[in-house]
Amino acid sequence: MNIHEYQAKAMLAEFGVPVPRGKLALSVAEAVTAAESLNGSVWVVKAQIHAGGRGKAGGVRICKSIGEVKAAATDLLGSVLVTKQTGEAGKQVNRLYIEEGLNIAREFYLSLLVDRETERVAFVASPAGGMDIEEVAASSPEKILTLSIAGDEVSENEAQKIAAFLGLEGEQEKACADLLEKLYRAFTEKDGSMLELNPLILTGGGKLMALDAKFVADSNALYRHAEIVGLRDLSEEDPREIEASQFGLNYIALDGHIGCMVNGAGLAMATMDIIQLKGDRPANFLDVGGGVTVDAVCEAFKLLFSDDHVKAVLVNIFGGIVRCDIIAGGLLEAIKTHPMRVPVVMRLVGTNEEEGRRMVKDARLDVRWANDLDQAAELAVAAAREVA
């Protein structure tokens, strides 16, 4: 689960990580009041969306007067920001963070993530911060250090390695060690799956500060972090995914043409692969899970039928715990309100397979039947082409 930059900074501040002074603003008037209360001579108006790359897209405005803050806030609030990370549709800006403008001497990259290979928390550090880290990794990998933390805290030796890699010495090396320790604690205590400061800066006055902060919470640990769940901003999430999660469906929206309904995550991935192999792309990942009900299947079909991108639906059910008649029942329920506006290809095998097929046939639905996954994918891709 993602949270906003301002929320991540507030969380880090609780652990003693130095962050710029700033205030949240939901309106132009609030932005002006916030800037006035931060008394200084430079302010930064930052669009709060769950995506990076805001600076290059005009979502981070440096302002030299309250008048400029007002103009930037007016311009940004309600606007749609398209960044490298938002996709073409962009994201609407509903919240602004008004921050003191800092004098930046150097920009670093620093992040923490779970390193599956070492089964440890790893720091990724680079003296080339503030830019696209993927680009740095591709063009000059020697500028990136990845270091897994061996014990329960950052050792002196580990901190020294990171500080030296960033070119920090003396007092700044000490400040860096202190910062790493606090970040490590924040990351582990809050059950993060990713924490990224890009950039971490050295101010003109020689202080280290988190200028940008992205925190991703491990969704599997949210049950013990009500405080993080409370930060969820549903307006940042895909409404279809929210809807699906309410029915216990594992649904992720994608940008292809074939709507998929599958049971089991592995089979769902195999289905997506074979669709690509046959020359099209899936419109979604959808695992209906094992203990699925007619209601949830109905909801899943409604999601697929109401998605304009979907040109054909591929149902691939290998019934074990899931019963084929439940899948058929869900389809019959869904079409009462959401007519089948695109071809549906069904591969139904396993538990109650005959009954499932009979239910669909009795309802005289125009479903194309497939005997195996290969054939199902071929039929679905061909059907999507007819429609397109």
Ligand code: ADP
């Ligand atoms: P994004 O990563 O989405 O582009 P950042 O928060 O990293 O957004 O901001 C982009 C750039 O804007 C930073 O690299 C920095 O140069 C500048 N910037 C951001 N916040 C401040 C600030 N408080 N003071 C001065 N410059 C800032």
Ligand code: MG
């Ligand atoms: Mg950034």
